[in-house]
Amino acid sequence: MAGRRVKSVINEVALVESQALRQSFTERTEALDRVKTLSLLPNGMHVTTAMVAAYFEVAETVVNNLLSRHREELESNGLRVIRGAELQEFKELILSSYPESYPQPRSSMALWTRRTVLNVAMLLRDSKVARRVRTYLLDVEHSSRAHSLTVDAPQPANDVESLDAHITRLSEESFTRLLGTTVVPILNALIETSSEQQRELISLRENVQQIEQRLVRHDIQLRRLQLAQEQRPLTGVMASIDAMNWREFEQHIAGLLRRDDCTGIEVHGGSGDRGADITGYTADGRRLVVQCKNFAPYRSVWSGEMQKFVGTKTLHRADVAVYVATCPFSREALDIAMQVGVTAVHRGLLDAWSGGAKLQVLK
Incomplete structure (x- = not known):
């Protein structure tokens, strides 16, 4: 308890008061999902002001007031306020299919990125959720600093x-x-x-x-x-997969899809096609989109990464969405996958698929 209070007295004050210090943490958006699942709009990239308020369990007016006081800082991290034709296009492309879930704005709409939501976490003084995010950031900073001092x-x-x-x-x-x-x-x-x-x-x-x-x-x-x-010595199919770079891994997955009678398989080579690594069609003609991640085995796919892929699935209007990873999926990521119909291929299932088994969703 005393340790937690030390961080509260010293570090949280520094984060809330120092823009320069906040800026050094803006890339660590994984902190949001470690504390609480952050729901995203169907495009997998943005959050509304109401959704930001819901995440931090505060009134929407609190977020709006914070936006007014720190607008320049938030815009430097990706906040956008859209109006006119841009707003109308966004409503038609992103919100039109979900009118009840996402109230239609009249004249303008603030679009928050994950970076800007993290920025809010470092500014909100009276949100318990924001405090938990700051605590996570500071814990990671302590560990990183210790590691950097010993790396040489x-x-x-x-x-x-x-x-x-x-x-x-x-x-x-x-x-x-x-x-x-x-x-x-x-x-x-x-x-x-x-x-x-x-x-x-x-x-x-x-x-x-x-x-x-x-x-x-x-x-x-x-x-x-x-x-x-x-x-630990590497053996079998996963040994060869672990030795692949990301390009080779995508080609390996494309080969498995072709083996299982999928057609029109295209590998997008890192440039992506609106966030997709591989696209094509299943043997019975369903539209297919695949995300490939060759992460270290002790890593996990977190909910934020899965939510981003959900946006990709929506943009491609895919009938079949497959997220393939060389590591486990977090419980939250698996819950999201089950809710929206994404097939999560974890390390064990990838081993079986590569060894000759066929994914149930492709049958």
């Missing part, structure tokens, strides 16, 4: 005990440096300027080292997991 260290010995000792020593040195140059000076400044909370801040300062030690243990465990994954 000399390689450890081969035996496990030497590896553990080496990682532990490097991590302790890194966090000692972090403690002395960043955390403690900030706490000292707060103690000097605060009268009402001085005693509490002094107590929190004494707990900082314990917090950092917990993060050290987390970093060591993560390193062990990654090392074990790297050292």
Whole structure:
């Protein structure tokens, strides 16, 4: 509990007050889905003001007021307000099929990107959801900073005990440096300027080292997991798939589709066709769209990535949508896939498909 309060007193204040600091976090949009599923419009790219308010569990007027105060910053991160012919076209292409779900705006409409929603999370003071997003961002920043401080260290010995000792020593040195140059000076400044909370801040300062030690243990465990994954011998079909680059992986999936009697298979080679990696038709003539991701096996496909593909499925008016990944899918991503009719091909199913089995959706 004390560790959580330290981050609240120090880091959240900095995020809310410093635009430069907020800007350094704008690419970490995965934080939104780690805290709560962010629903997107059917195009898979935008969110309305009402949807932003619903995500953060605040009134829509709160979001509008924040937009007025920080419009320049939000627009620099992708916020757009559309009007006139552009608004009419957006309503016809995106909203017309869902009139009850998405109220039709009259004269203008704010379109929020995931980056701008994350920007809101770093500005809203009184939203519990926003605080949870900030906490996630700051946890990741702590871990990343610790890792970056050790990345150029000399390689450890081969035996496990030497590896553990080496990682532990490097991590302790890194966090000692972090403690002395960043955390403690900030706490000292707060103690000097605060009268009402001085005693509490002094107590929190004494707990900082314990917090950092917990993060050290987390970093060591993560390193062990990654090392074990790297050292595990690869065998069978998945070994060859893991060795592929993204182009080779897309061609492999295209080959499986052709093997299973799909026709008109086109691989879009990274440029994409409105977000699709592969398009074509099933043996019985249904329109097919496929997303391919050759992620590391210990990664997961998150709900935001699945939601984006849902938008691609809608744009292509696909009858069959397949999301193929060399890793697992998060529970939230699988829930979304089931709701909208996307076939999620995880690592195990990919192994079977590559080995000769046929996907049920292609039969």
